Each structure stands twice: as structure tokens, then as C-alpha cells.
Amino acid sequence: MLRESQDHPSFLLATLPPSSRQVRLAWAVIGALLFAFVAAAPLKDMQLARADAFVPIVQTAIIVNDLITASLLFSQFLIVRRRALLVLASGYLFSALVAVPYTLAFPGVFAPAGLLGAGLQSTPWLYFFGHGGLPLAVVAYALLKDTDDSIGKSRSPPAIAIGLSIAVVFAIVAGLTALSTRWDSFLPQIMLDSVRVNLDVRPWYGGLLLSIAVTAFVVILFRRRSVLDLWLTVMCSAWVLELLLGTIFVTARFSVGWYASRVFSLAAAITVLIVLLSETTTLYAHLARSEARRRQAREMREVAMDVMAASIAHEISQPLTALVANARAATKLLSMTNPDIEEIRSALDDIAKDGNRASEVISGTRSMFKKDLHGRVLLDANEVVREAFALIGVDLRMQQISSSINLHPELPQVFADRGQLQQVMVNLIANAVDAMRGVNGRPRLLRIGSYVTPDNSKVEITVEDSGMGVSENHLNRIFEPFFTTKSAGTGIGLAICRSIIEAHGGELLASINAPYGMVFRINLPVHAL
Numbered sequence: 200m201l202r203e204s205q206d207h208p209s210f211l212l213a214t215l216p217p218s219s220r221q222v223r224l225a226w227a228v229i230g231a232l233l234f235a236f237v238a239a240a241p242l243k244d245m246q247l248a249r250a251d252a253f254v255p256i257v258q259t260a261i262i263v264n265d266l267i268t269a270s271l272l273f274s275q276f277l278i279v280r281r282r283a284l285l286v287l288a289s290g291y292l293f294s295a296l297v298a299v300p301y302t303l304a305f306p307g308v309f310a311p312a313g314l315l316g317a318g319l320q321s322t323p324w325l326y327f328f329g330h331g332g333l334p335l336a337v338v339a340y341a342l343l344k345d346t347d348d349s350i351g352k353s354r355s356p357p358a359i360a361i362g363l364s365i366a367v368v369f370a371i372v373a374g375l376t377a378l379s380t381r382w383d384s385f386l387p388q389i390m391l392d393s394v395r396v397n398l399d400v401r402p403w404y405g406g407l408l409l410s411i412a413v414t415a416f417v418v419i420l421f422r423r424r425s426v427l428d429l430w431l432t433v434m435c436s437a438w439v440l441e442l443l444l445g446t447i448f449v450t451a452r453f454s455v456g457w458y459a460s461r462v463f464s465l466a467a468a469i470t471v472l473i474v475l476l477s478e479t480t481t482l483y484a485h486l487a488r489s490e491a492r493r494r495q496a497r498e499m500r501e502v503a504m505d506v507m508a509a510s511i512a513h514e515i516s517q518p519l520t521a522l523v524a525n526a527r528a529a530t531k532l533l534s535m536t537n538p539d540i541e542e543i544r545s546a547l548d549d550i551a552k553d554g555n556r557a558s559e560v561i562s563g564t565r566s567m568f569k570k571d572l573h574g575r576v577l578l579d580a581n582e583v584v585r586e587a588f589a590l591i592g593v594d595l596r597m598q599q600i601s602s603s604i605n606l607h608p609e610l611p612q613v614f615a616d617r618g619q620l621q622q623v624m625v626n627l628i629a630n631a632v633d634a635m636r637g638v639n640g641r642p643r644l645l646r647i648g649s650y651v652t653p654d655n656s657k658v659e660i661t662v663e664d665s666g667m668g669v670s671e672n673h674l675n676r677i678f679e680p681f682f683t684t685k686s687a688g689t690g691i692g693l694a695i696c697r698s699i700i701e702a703h704g705g706e707l708l709a710s711i712n713a714p715y716g717m718v719f720r721i722n723l724p725v726h727a728l
Contacts, residue, residue, distance in 0.1 A: 221429060229433055232440055243455055248453070255309075265295035265468055271472075283343035285360060290332060292368050293329075297332065300315055306322070322379075334411045416438070430471050433471075437467035441464050444459050445457060445463075522549075525547075576616075578613065580613055591629060594629070595632065603647070623721065626695075644665040647661065658725060661718060669711070704724050705721060
């Protein structure tokens with residue numbers, strides 16, 4: 200069973216912080232809903248033609264949306280096993296199931312008086328229960344999500360908790376349906392007839408529903424942490440507008456206000472589902488790209504090591520063989536009674552020559568793996584920084600890292616290989632993210648900047664983090680091959696990065712950040728050839 204943790208948060212919308220773009224989009228959606236509400240409110244009492252097909256179409260869409268959303272939330276509960284997610288998923292299931300008898304009992308849709316033995320007050324009370332249950336579930340979710348971990352520590356299978364929740368929801372819906380259809384005459388009178396609303400009970404009926412929706416909006420607004428919380432806020436805002444039009448302001452069914460309220464209800468249902476599907480697709484794409492990059496990097500390392508090993512073995516075998524033969528010859532000459540000094544000197548000279556030759560072979564083999572100018576072009580380093588930052592964007596959100604990018608607006612171009620430079624930037628940013636995984640009790644900050652040296656000869660790119668950092672003793676060793684301070688590190692990432700930058704005629708430097716973390720500086724010559 201996968202679990203979320205402080206060091207390894209799961210790729211889930213219930214735990215993934217929203218990006219600034221998503222926050223702006225959410226508020227834009229709320230603004231659009233407000234605009235639609237303001238446009239519809241003055242015409243709320245205008246009666247329109249009765250369209251009986253409107254109710255089953257809208258309600259079917261809501262039922263399907265809520266069922267899919269509940270399934271997605273139940274699946275997330277299977278992974279992180281948070282009671283808050285279970286409550287929210289059950290709330291969506293409740294909303295979907297209550298919408299079924301509401302649709303069947305609505306007068307004029309499937310029968311003049313509705314099915315299920317419904318009376319005049321059946322549908323308004325089913326509407327009341329449905330629009331009160333899900334907001335209460337959102338409130339419970341908001342209150343539980345930051346503190347609840349008891350189910351996560353339980354040994355009972357999560358499938359049992361889901362099964363019990365579904366059974367309880369079905370039982371509640373069945374009881375409320377029976378109450379609303381069989382004993383509706385005992386309930387307060389909401390409708391005067393199949394069209395007109397009882398204005399005497401409208402204030403408390405609509406006021407109670409509206410107060411629940413407003414409470415849900417306020418609670419989730421001030422306790423939002425994740426992508427899911429953000430879009431639940433949008434959904435709650437749609438509820439508030441729907442209930443204003445559909446209960447507080449409405450005087451009769453099939454008016455502009457009544458039709459508009461059902462559109463707001465559908466918008467509320469669709470909002471979270473669309474985000475769940477789109478963000479889940481984005482996260483799976485990110486996982487797929489990450490896995491592909493890891494697999495490609497692993498295969499490239501294996502191929503490179505195989506080629507290097509075969510090349511070294513082939514090239515160095517001849518001088519080593521000659522070196523051993525000359526050493527044995529010299530040893531044999533020295534064991535003679537009257538050794539030939541000249542022969543011995545000649546053998547030793549050959550040993551020295553063979554040793555130098557082996558050294559040259561090794562140097563030549565190393566030069567085979569040095570990068571040449573192939574693939575290098577004049578490019579804007581700022582673009583490479585933005586591309587690398589976008590690749591690590593999901594990791595930053597998962598780790599709840601605050602980031603800022605300060606790029607020089609008129610950065611001179613550098614002569615570089617885009618892929619290699621991007622590889623260096625991704626490695627440095629990923630290292631910064633890893634360094635901040637264990638940071639608690641203080642902000643996790645990532646700052647990336649680009650600058651030009653005063654003499655305009657070099658472009659400097661900096662990556663600063665507020666992570667755990669390294670000690671002064673280790674600072675000079677972090678670029679050494681196979682040296683690492685990570686428990687699962689290989690120690691070759693920074694060494695490769697430095698070799699790439701040096702092959703471009705630049706330098707990669709590291710220093711300790713104040714008060715926490717590290718600063719890495721890439722210096723590249725302007726128009727380097």
C-alpha cells in the first residue's frame with residue numbers, strides 16, 4: 200500500500216498544492232459565475248415555457264458526474280486512506296443517489312404526479328436533503344483533512360471502510376426517499392402546487408440551505424491546501440449562487456431564476472470532476488515522462504560504461520602485456536650469475552615506455568567521451584531555465600516549495616548544446632528539491648536567477664535553495680565522482696554537470712547559502728566558440 204509521507208508525498212490532488220496558474224483560473228471561474236448570476240438575477244421571476252425534458256437531462260448529467268467523482272475520490276482513499284477523503288466521496292455518492300428519486304418523483308417528467316408514489320412536497324424535500332448533505336460532507340472533509348490519520352494507521356483493509364460507507368449512504372438515501380414520498384404530507388409545505396412556491400416557508404427553507412452552503416464555502420476557503428480544496432471552493436461558490444436563485448429568490452418553477460439555478464447546480468457538479476480528470480491526466484503524464492527519463496538515463500549510463508570498459512580493455516591490453524613481458528625479462532636477467540646490465544636497462548626502458556603508452560591510451564579514451572561542438576547553437580539561456588523549471592514544476596508543488604525566478608530581461612546569447620544545458624539545470628533544480636525534502640518548521644524556498652557579469656563577458660545562472668546544505672568539510676568534494684551526501688545518491692550527477700559546463704568553456708561553482716541551503720552558480724562565456 201502506498202502511503203503519503205512528509206518526505207515522499209503522493210501524486211494526489213488531495214495532497215498536491217495548487218499552482219499560481221490554477222489559483223488564478225479558479226478565481227476567474229468564480230468571477231464568471233458571479234457575472235452569470237448578476238445577469239440572471241434581474242430576470243429571476245420571468246416565467247418561461249415548461250420544458251419537462253430539462254429536468255432529466257440536467258439531473259442525469261449531475262448523477263453521472265457525482266458518481267464518477269465519488270469513484271475517483273474512493274480510489275484516492277484506497278491509496279492514502281484518509282477519513283476526510285472517505286467522507287467527501289460518500290458525500291458525492293449521497294448527492295448522486297438522492298438525485299435519482301428526485302428525478303423520478305418530479306411531477307410531469309415520467310408521470311403527471313411523479314413516480315415512487317410521490318406527493319407535491321416530495322421533490323422539494325429531496326432537493327433539500329441532496330443540497331444539504333454534500334455541503335455538510337465538504338465541511339467534515341475540511342475539518343478532518345489536516346488532522347485525521349487514524350484510518351491510515353489501521354490494519355483493516357480500506358475496501359471494508361468503502362463498502363460500509365456505501366451501504367450507509369444507500370440506507371440513508373432509502374430512508375429519506377421513503378420519508379419524502381410516503382410521508383410527505385407530514386412535512387412542511389414548500390410547494391403550493393406543481394409550479395408555485397410557498398413564500399411563507401421560503402425564508403427558513405432557503406435560508407437553512409444557504410447557510411450550510413456558505414459555511415462550506417468559508418470553511419474550505421480558509422482551510423484550502425491542495426488542488427482538490429481549491430476547486431471545492433469553486434464548487435461551493437456555485438452552490439451559494441444556485442441556492443440564492445433556486446430557493447431565496449425563486450417564486451415559481453420554470454422561471455429564469457429556477458432554470459438558472461439548475462445550470463449553476465450542473466456547473467458545481469462538473470467543476471470538481473473536470474479538475475480531477477485533467478489533473479490526474481497531467482500527473483500520470485508527469486510520472487510517465489519521469490520514468491522515461493530515468494530509464495533513458497539508466498540505459499545511456501549502461502551503454503556508456505559498456506563502451507568505455509570495452510574500449511579501455513581493448514586499447515590498454517597491448518601495453519600491459521608488453522609491460523608484464525619486459526618486467527619478467529628483467530627479473531630473469533637479474534637472477535643470472537652475470538646479468539647483462541644493458542639488457543636489463545633496455546627492458547626497464549621498455550617498461551617505462553609501455554607505462555607511458557598505457558597512460559596515453561587512458562587519456563585518449565577519456566578524450567573520446569568529451570563533448571565536441573556538434574549540436575551547439577546560439578541560444579537564450581533564459582529559455583532553457585524556463586523549460587527546466589517547467590519539467591520540475593510538479594515536484595515543487597508536491598514538496599510545497601515556494602519558488603521565484605528572476606531572469607535578466609536582456610541576457611546575451613551563449614553558444615551551447617540546449618539538451619546538455621537543460622540536463623544541468625534539471626539536475627541542479629532536482630537536487631535542490633531533494634535537499635528540501637527533510638525541511639520542517641521553516642519555509643522551503645527555491646530561487647533561480649540569471650545575470651550578466653559587469654564586463655558582459657559571462658552569463659551567470661544561479662540556483663539557490665533553503666535545504667539541509669552540506670558542511671564546510673564536504674563543500675570542496677561535492678563535485679568529485681561517486682561522492683554523495685544522499686543515502687540513495689550515486690555521486691555522479693554533479694560531476695557530470697561540472698564536466699558539461701567546463702566542456703562549454705564555463706565553470707560550475709557551489710557555495711553555502713545563508714542562513715540555510717546551497718547556492719550553485721553556472722558561468723558561461725558569452726558567444727563562446
